[in-house]
Amino acid sequence: MGCRGAWKPFLLLVALSILPVGCGGKVRPAASAPSPTFEYSFDGQRALQDIKTQCAFGPRVPGQPGHGQCAKWIQSQLQKTADEVTLQRFEQTLGGKSVNFTNIIAVYGRQTPRSLALCAHWDTRPFADQELDADKAAKPIPGANDGASGVAVLLEMGRLFKQKPPPDGVVMVFFDGEDYGKTSAEMFIGSRYFAKRWKSVLPVKPWRGILLDMVGAADIRIPREAMSDSAAPELLDAIYQRARDANLSHVFPDEAGKPINDDHIPLIEAGIPTVDLISFEYAWWHTLEDTPDKCSASSLKAVGEVVARTVYDSPR
Ligand SMILES: [Zn+2]
Numbered sequence: 001m002g003c004r005g006a007w008k009p010f011l012l013l014v015a016l017s018i019l020p021v022g023c024g025g026k027v028r029p030a031a032s033a034p035s036p037t038f039e040y041s042f043d044g045q046r047a048l049q050d051i052k053t054q055c056a057f058g059p060r061v062p063g064q065p066g067h068g069q070c071a072k073w074i075q076s077q078l079q080k081t082a083d084e085v086t087l088q089r090f091e092q093t094l095g096g097k098s099v100n101f102t103n104i105i106a107v108y109g110r111q112t113p114r115s116l117a118l119c120a121h122w123d124t125r126p127f128a129d130q131e132l133d134a135d136k137a138a139k140p141i142p143g144a145n146d147g148a149s150g151v152a153v154l155l156e157m158g159r160l161f162k163q164k165p166p167p168d169g170v171v172m173v174f175f176d177g178e179d180y181g182k183t184s185a186e187m188f189i190g191s192r193y194f195a196k197r198w199k200s201v202l203p204v205k206p207w208r209g210i211l212l213d214m215v216g217a218a219d220i221r222i223p224r225e226a227m228s229d230s231a232a233p234e235l236l237d238a239i240y241q242r243a244r245d246a247n248l249s250h251v252f253p254d255e256a257g258k259p260i261n262d263d264h265i266p267l268i269e270a271g272i273p274t275v276d277l278i279s280f281e282y283a284w285w286h287t288l289e290d291t292p293d294k295c296s297a298s299s300l301k302a303v304g305e306v307v308a309r310t311v312y313d314s315p316r
Pocket residue numbers: 001002125146179286
């Protein structure tokens with residue numbers, strides 16, 4: 001997750017302020033059965049396993065071996081469920097050196113003018129800049145929550161779409177280079193590239209988008225991110241209604257959240273109103289402790305179920 005520039009002081013404060021609290025809690029299970037409109041079960045355990053698989057590749061930092069291995073693995077998973085998988089490869093010169101990036105794009109169902117984009121970043125941060133120790137801060141983060149969690153939810157959702165295609169079609173976009181640099185100019189690289197060039201990889205412009213970032217921690221809490229609320233309030237309304245339907249309002253509190261600089265901003269600027277579902281209150285953000293044991297199947301399932309309900313029962 002990227003959160004530079006004006007928001008950094010606030011976000012740093014949030015991260016530091018919750019350090020003593022820890023994240024040992026579990027998301028409470030839904031108190032009642034899913035609504036009749038939702039027929040398919042999202043497998044949180046399988047999504048958790050997908051986080052472990054990604055972390056086992058090592059850092060997914062452009063230029064490192066785990067980056068290429070993980071791209072191939074994500075592609076192979078998507079090829080089992082999607083109608084079409086495309087790699088959007090590109091090169092950029094950053095800090096005086098050439099860096100190769102890859103956005104991974106998967107299409108599900110017949111694309112219509114109301115097709116939805118579901119997005120996450122799959123890269124991980126090259127340095128653990130929230131570590132206080134300089135040696136630790138120079139190392140890449142494992143990125144279990146910040147990176148792998150959003151990918152894991154989308155991959156599992158693809159397995160649902162294989163069972164039942166989404167009514168208006170979905171395009172999944174896995175962004176590279178979200179967490180690459182130390183300044184905002186060197187972050188959100190994949191989403192900015194995609195936002196300018198979606199026509200080269202998609203038949204129609206997505207009507208709306210949902211971005212998932214840092215959705216795997218054991219005690220996630222996802223308020224209405226402020227930029228999302230400006231861009232697509234009706235989509236957020238629908239998502240929080242689905243959360244109420246699923247008795248998951250403790251995960252999705254319908255309340256104003258702070259603005260966060262993330263991959264949804266380039267999409268909004270490109271005319272694809274996109275909401276960011278993000279739980280930023282994460283003690284291990286940009287540290288070496290962002291490991292799979294901090295994540296939980298119940299959190300992944302909660303997010304997956306709410307997004308799946310939104311997709312299958314799209315707002316009109
Ligand atoms: Zn990050």
